[in-house]
Amino acid sequence: MPAAVVEVKVPSAGESVTEMQVAAWNAAEGDTVERDQVIVELETDKATSEVTAPTSGRLTKILIGEGETVEVGDVLAQIEEGEGGGESAGDGGAETAGVASTEQKTPNQSASPQRGGTTADPRREEATASAPSAGKGSGAGKGAGGHVMPAAKALLDQNGLNASQVSGTGPGGRVLKEDVQNYLKNGKKGELVRADAPAAAPMTTGPEGGEPGRAVKRQRMTPIRKKIAASLVSAQQNAALLTTFNEIDMTAVKEARAKYGEAFQKKYDIKLGFSSFFVKAVVDALQNIPQVGAQIDGDELVYYDYCDISVAVGGGKGLTVPVIRNAETLSFAEIEQTVADFGRRAKEGKIGLDELQGGTFTITNGGIYGSLLSTPIVNPPQSGILGMHNIVDRPMVVNGEIVIRPMMYVALTYDHRVVDGREAVTFLMRIKESIEDPGRMLMEV
The missing domain is CATH 4.10.320.10 (E3-binding domain)
Incomplete structure (x- = not known):
């Protein structure tokens, strides 16, 4: 009696997601696979989903190749049940098994031609x-x-x-x-x-x-790249963007990291970086100038009494912007641990949909790639984004003397429909003061 053939289908990804792209096959035709083994990765505009084998056996046929567009319910492959499988897959009497998805997906708004359609190149x-x-x-x-x-x-x-x-x-x-x-x-x-x-x-x-x-x-183009392109164009077309700049003396932060870095890492098993200082400074500034964290909703301005800070992290397949929830309640260590976890999982494509939604303000750090100065684009529907940049030793005049100081240019891009110039400049100055004197954040002055 021939072994039963089980179909591996594209799982449901929520009401608004009907189309995905096959990102990578982790198994090849003829391979023996185990139940719940990840055999294929599907990609939408913001996240990667892992599809596992619904049964143990031999992967007899891959029906949809990498890069092809699929819809919910499409058959991706066939597995011949049983340890090691049989010689060949049967054509009839196929069984359908459930497929587990280890990560939620975001809506795919890509305009890719449908698989098998008439608009293919x-x-x-x-x-x-x-x-x-x-x-x-x-x-x-x-x-x-x-x-x-x-x-x-x-x-x-x-x-x-x-x-x-x-x-x-x-x-x-x-x-x-x-x-x-x-x-x-x-x-x-x-x-x-x-x-x-x-x-x-x-x-x-x-x-x-x-x-x-x-x-x-x-x-x-991958779904993620399409989504990034659409979001950036939308922000430029639908918001009145303006950028203001300042420079920050990083001496105090570097001294704090040198003084407490070893003890911090020993206690929390993570390095004390710059992220926690800037997240804390942004939270302080938002609590003092809440207009920068407001958002337009129709004819209304929406203000938030909490600070959900989006942090841009580079992944293997594009930029993702996960959100640090209620950052105002977190310690330096908790912020550093959260950002480090985001960075690791972004490279693995493991950021979940719920972690990408929302956010009241965004921080992006081009300095890790060597950027000296840039004008970041806001993350809609937010009204502000802070751009951090490279730290460079430069001659500065301090108390009438020329001294060498580690300086960083910072940029605040904001939606001028929501934020006036006075609030924007005051917001950026508040961040500058907090970073140059971190004790202000602890004393809340």
Whole structure:
């Protein structure tokens, strides 16, 4: 009697989410998988969701490849039940099993062509038809998507390739180092593939086939990148943005970190950074100038008696802005621990939907990348964002003498419809005073 075949379906992601993109397959056709093992990652405009195997057995067929758009209920793959599975997957009598999603998703507002639709880029279709991929119907049981040997995996990663592109010639369809080398030599034409991106994205090289060193690459935008683009354009078009600048002497904060940093790390198992000082300073400023934290809702201004501070953190797939809830109630250590946790999980794509919603004010730190000065864009519907920048030793006049001080430029971009210039400048000055004399925050003066 043939083994039962279980379908792996796209799980429901909430009322407003109907469309997602396959970000990465963590298992290949022919692999033995265990129940609840993460086998595929789905991506929306703000979060990544992990889909687990509903049963133990052999992954016999991957129906939808990386980079393709899917809807709730679509069948992603088939698993033949039983330890190790059977020889082949049956065509009939398939069972449907529930699929667990380990993370909620945000609404996908992308305008990507539907899978199988008539609006697909003909160049993409041509490249997909002429090259191996992990998409539908690849079914390369002894080729693309087979087991990958360590040396082959290293070479694939080095060249930004996906294993599903390379036909394996080793035992059981294993992909060998020689297979990758042959593909690089003979088969890597007309394609662009990243290890963490859609596998079948095409690459054109110009009207005459291209000249060496002048390749043109085309790659479908991810849902996260589309959402970032739409939000930034919306902010520029729908708000009256203005930026005011100041500079902060970081001497006092650096001295505090040098004096208490070791004891702080020993007690809380985390380094004392700059984040907690600036979050605390922003909370203090918001409590004194609440207009900066207000938001427009129709014909009304909404004021908040709490401070939910959004912090921009760079992830592997784009910028995310999780929220520190009730930051006014948190200690320095709690803030540092929260920010560090956000940074770690953003790189893993583990930030949940509930952590991205809301927020009354945003802080972004371009200084960690070396930025000296920038004009940040507000995070709608918020009315203000603080931009931190690189700390640079500069000559300053202090008490009539020229001294070298660690200085940071800070920028406050605000919605002039909500915040007047006086409030904006006062807000930024309050932050400057708090950072240059942290004791003010402790004494609440």
